[in-house]
Amino acid sequence: MASLLTIAEVAERTGLSAHTLRYYERAGLIAPVARAPGGQRRYAASDMEWIGFLLRLRDTRMPIGQMQAFARLRSEGNATAAERRAMLEQHLAQVLATVNAMQQAAQALQAKIGHYRGLEASLRNTPTPTPTPPRQGEDPHVPRDQSTLPAGPRQAARDRRASR
Structure with missing residues (x-):
């Protein structure tokens, strides 16, 4: 140089x-x-x-x-060596605490990434269910699990009027 x-x-x-x-x-x-x-x-x-x-x-x-x-x-020279060392020690403690927090955060991210990789693998290995055709009299646009739900108050009133 x-x-x-x-x-x-x-x-x-x-x-x-x-x-x-x-x-x-x-x-x-x-x-x-x-x-x-x-x-x-x-x-x-x-x-x-x-x-x-x-x-x-x-x-x-x-x-x-x-x-x-x-x-x-x-x-100010060597007379302040102890003060400078103390400053550096205090700062080092903060740096190490930050490093530790970042390592914990990285571990949490790795665990979550592992979770999503496993989820993706299970989705690739699970066959997609084939939809079953609607039963006689069933509305094909209403999911099957909802077709068995009791009618709401308005629908029940309509049904009563229609049956008169």
């Missing part, structure tokens, strides 16, 4: 846009970057390492406010 990289080179290597890199600097996530005589940013290997760590924190869904607090502590 070259000793100093332009913002375009860093953007290409990290997948961050130049706009995001400038934002990270303004937000205090990245210490002010060295500048070339023309004012262009020049990133050192140490900047790249730190950006890589920030990307890992972002991947773990650490809120930007926590990332900023961590960056501030880092800028």
Whole structure:
């Protein structure tokens, strides 16, 4: 790697846009970057390492406010090592809880997928029932199980009137 990289080179290597890199600097996530005589940013290997760590924190869904607090502590030097370690331990516990919840959700999804695969297999293996023709005097448009239901009040009244 070259000793100093332009913002375009860093953007290409990290997948961050130049706009995001400038934002990270303004937000205090990245210490002010060295500048070339023309004012262009020049990133050192140490900047790249730190950006890589920030990307890992972002991947773990650490809120930007926590990332900023961590960056501030880092800028204060080794005297804040215990605080930074505690922050990382607390965040790791949250990450592990999220991973555990996601694993449980994945297991539930796998079980449901297995259920539907079994259902599909049983449907493929079960012959489709052939409809039986309607019986004498049966309405072919009314399902057989409903044809034996007692008549509703209106139908019963019609039947009584018709029988008079």
